[in-house]
Amino acid sequence: LFTVINESQKQQLECVSYSSRYALGLFYEAGTGLAVPWAARYIADNPCIRFISIDNKKRNIESAEAGPSVVVHTTVTFGSEHLDSDPAEVQQIILSHLQRIVPSLPEPSSIKCQKWRYSQVTRAVPSCPGQMILHTQPLLICGGDGFTRSNFDGCIESAMSLAEAVKPHL
Numbered sequence: 567l568f569t570v571i572n573e574s575q576k577q578q579l580e581c582v583s584y585s586s587r588y589a590l591g592l593f594y595e596a597g598t599g600l601a602v603p604w605a606a607r608y609i610a611d612n613p614c615i616r617f618i619s620i621d622n623k624k625r626n627i628e629s630a631e632a633g634p635s636v637v638v639h640t641t642v643t644f645g646s647e648h649l650d651s652d653p654a655e656v657q658q659i660i661l662s663h664l665q666r667i668v669p670s671l672p673e674p675s676s677i678k679c680q681k682w683r684y685s686q687v688t689r690a691v692p693s694c695p696g697q698m699i700l701h702t703q704p705l706l707i708c709g710g711d712g713f714t715r716s717n718f719d720g721c722i723e724s725a726m727s728l729a730e731a732v733k734p735h736l
Contacts (some may be wrong), residue, residue, distance in 0.1 A: 571700050578691050578698070581711045584684040587616075590660045592674035594633040601670045604712055612669035614663040615639045636671065645685065653679050686716035697729025705735050 571579075594600070605623035609615050617639040622632065638660060646654050658677040662669065688711055691698060697709035709728040714720035 570706065573698060575698060578694060579712075581689060582687065582691055583689040585642040585645060585686045586649050586686050587685040588640040588648070588656055588660060589682065590638040590657065590664070591680070591682045592636040592638075592679040593676045593678070594635065594670070594672070595675050596629075596631055596633045598633050598634070598672060600672070602632050602668060609667060612641070612663055612667065614640055614644045614660060615667060618664070618668065622718060633675070636664075636674070642685075642688075645682070649681075649683070653681065656681075668671045673721075687711050687714075687720075690714055696724040697731050699731060702735070705732070707731050 590736050600620055605619070606619040608617055615638055619637045621635045621637045622629075622673070623634070640660060648659070649661055657677065661677075661680070690711075696713050697707055698713065700706045700708060707728060709724040711717075711720045711724065713727070714723045
């Protein structure tokens with residue numbers, strides 16, 4: 567048996583922190599019209615909602631068979647303040663803010679409120695840009711946005727770092 571992770575690595579990994587958020591999905595019957603002129607919108611001045619998208623418009627997959635959906639992401643602050651709140655209560659708070667931002671939305675046929683306990687990296691693993699070799703025999707490397715940052719560039723940076731770390735072992 568071998569030790570997969572040493573104490574120093576464990577301490578580094580424990581330094582990683584993540585934001586928490588909620589996402590709310592509103593689902594509509596096929597044929598429902600949403601009188602919203604945009605596909606996605608960043609909301610800078612709301613204490614609850616940070617981002618709204620008309621998901622089928624954003625993905626350019628509007629169809630007569632599938633109903634539209636709206637996806638709402640909360641702010642980091644709202645997510646952390648309501649982390650342990652009752653999900654039904656959180657859903658109502660988000661819906662009340664959404665109603666003020668987009669009053670033209672019709673009543674959805676269903677709603678799904680999702681809590682992301684670990685949403686985006688707020689503090690990555692220190693001194694490990696992109697990856698960490700946990701063990702060499704057998705080779706075990708971990709990577710991802712926890713070693714960079716939570717965006718597309720961070721994912722690419724981690725993937726490139728992982729590829730470079732694997733090369734000497736091929």
